[in-house]
Amino acid sequence: EVAYMQLLRSAFASLRAASSVRFVTTVAIGVRPFLLGDVPADDVLRGAASAAQDARRADGSIALYSSSNDTAHQRQYDLLRDFGAALEAGDQLRLVYQPRIELATGCCVGAEALLRWRHPRLGDVSPAEFIPIIEQTSLARPTTQWVLDAAMDQLAAWRHTGIDIALSVNISAANLGEADLIERIHLGLLKRNLRPDQLEIELTESAIMDQPDQALAMLRELAGAGICLAIDDFGTGHSSLAYLQRLPAQVVKIDQAFVRDLTEAAGPDFVLVETMVGLARKMGYRCVAEGVETGKAAVILAGIGCEEAQGFLFARPMDVEQLVCWMSEHRSGNAPTPMVA
Missing domain, CATH: 3.20.20.450 (EAL domain)
Known part of the structure; x- marks a missing residue:
C-alpha cells in the first residue's frame, strides 16, 4: 500500500510539472484497499470517497482509507440527510x-x-x-x-x-x-x-x-x-x-x-x-x-x-x-x- 501511494504521488508530481494548462485544478485521490469478494462494492466506493475527502484536507492530495475517519464521515452524512427531514x-x-x-x-x-x-x-x-x-x-x-x-x-x-x-x-x-x-x-x-x-x-x-x-x-x-x-x-x-x-x-x-x-x-x-x-x-x-x-x-x-x-x-x-x-x-x-x- 505504501509503495503504491508513493508511486501515485510521483506520477502526480510529474503531471503537475509537465502541465501547460493556464488554470489551476486540484485532484484528490482516495485509496481503499480491499480483497476481492470480501467487501461489498458499495462499501469499497464509499470508502474510496471517504479517503478522497480526507485527501482534500491534506497537502498531499492522496489519502489512505481510515475506518475511524470513515465512521465520522458517515455520521456527518447521516446527520445531513436527516436534518432536511x-x-x-x-x-x-x-x-x-x-x-x-x-x-x-x-x-x-x-x-x-x-x-x-x-x-x-x-x-x-x-x-x-x-x-x-x-x-x-x-x-x-x-x-x-x-x-x-x-x-x-x-x-x-x-x-x-x-x-x-x-x-x-x-x-x-x-x-x-x-x-x-x-x-x-x-x-x-x-x-x-x-x-x-x-x-x-x-x-x-x-x-x-x-x-x-x-x-x-x-x-x-x-x-x-x-x-x-x-x-x-x-x-x-x-x-x-x-x-x-x-x-x-x-x-x-x-x-x-x-x-x-x-x-x-x-x-x-x-x-x-x-x-x-x-x-x-x-x-x-x-x-x-x-x-x-x-x-x-x-x-x-x-x-x-x-x-x-x-x-x-x-x-x-x-x-x-x-x-x-x-x-x-x-x-x-x-x-x-x-x-x-
Whole structure:
C-alpha cells in the first residue's frame, strides 16, 4: 500500500510539472484497499470517497482509507440527510434562550435564541456538531429561515403577555449570499407587527471577514431597516480596526475564551479584556461578555465598563417555559445582584 501511494504521488508530481494548462485544478485521490469478494462494492466506493475527502484536507492530495475517519464521515452524512427531514417534522427542532443581563442593574434586557436538535434515533445532537455541516450546504438558507420564523413567532407571543425584550438570532457567512434575506426579515417583522429593534442579528467576526464587502453592504441595509446588529465572538477574527469602524453594528460580544480565565483585575487576561472593552466602547459599541461563570468575573467586567453579560452564572440556555418562569421570578424581587466593582 505504501509503495503504491508513493508511486501515485510521483506520477502526480510529474503531471503537475509537465502541465501547460493556464488554470489551476486540484485532484484528490482516495485509496481503499480491499480483497476481492470480501467487501461489498458499495462499501469499497464509499470508502474510496471517504479517503478522497480526507485527501482534500491534506497537502498531499492522496489519502489512505481510515475506518475511524470513515465512521465520522458517515455520521456527518447521516446527520445531513436527516436534518432536511427535521426541518419539516415540526417536533425535532426547537429554540432555547439564554438571558442577557445588564450588569449595572442585574435586570434581564434580552436573550439569545439558540437552535437545538433532538434526533429521533440519536437523541440530542450538539449544535457544535451539526451546524458547521449544515452551513456548508444548501440547507443553510431554510435553517436560518426556520430560526428567524421561530424567534419572531416567540417575540409576537411574548408581546401579548407583556414581555418586551430583544431577541438575538445568529446568521452564518453562508446567509450573506442570499439577496432576499433582508426582505424576508422585514416581511417577517411586518407580518407579526414587531418593531425592528426587537430583533438583533448576530454575525461572527470571522464570518464577516469571509466576505467583507458583501457583509458590509448587507449589514448597512439591515441597520437602515432599524434592526440591531451584533458582532459575535469579538476578538477571535482577523478583521482590521479600520474595517470594524465601518460596520454599522451597535453591539459587540466578547468571546468566552477571553472571559473564562478572568479571575482578578490584573495580569494578561485582564489587560486584554480591558483593552477590548475600552476599544469597543470608544468605537460606540455596547459590550456583552459571553461565558461569564463567576461572580468575580462579572464584577471585574462591570468595573471596566462592560454593559451586559450572559453565561452560566446567571442562567443556562432554557426552553421558553423555563425562561418565562425565570423572568417572572426575577421581576418579583429576586433579580440577580447588580455587579458593582
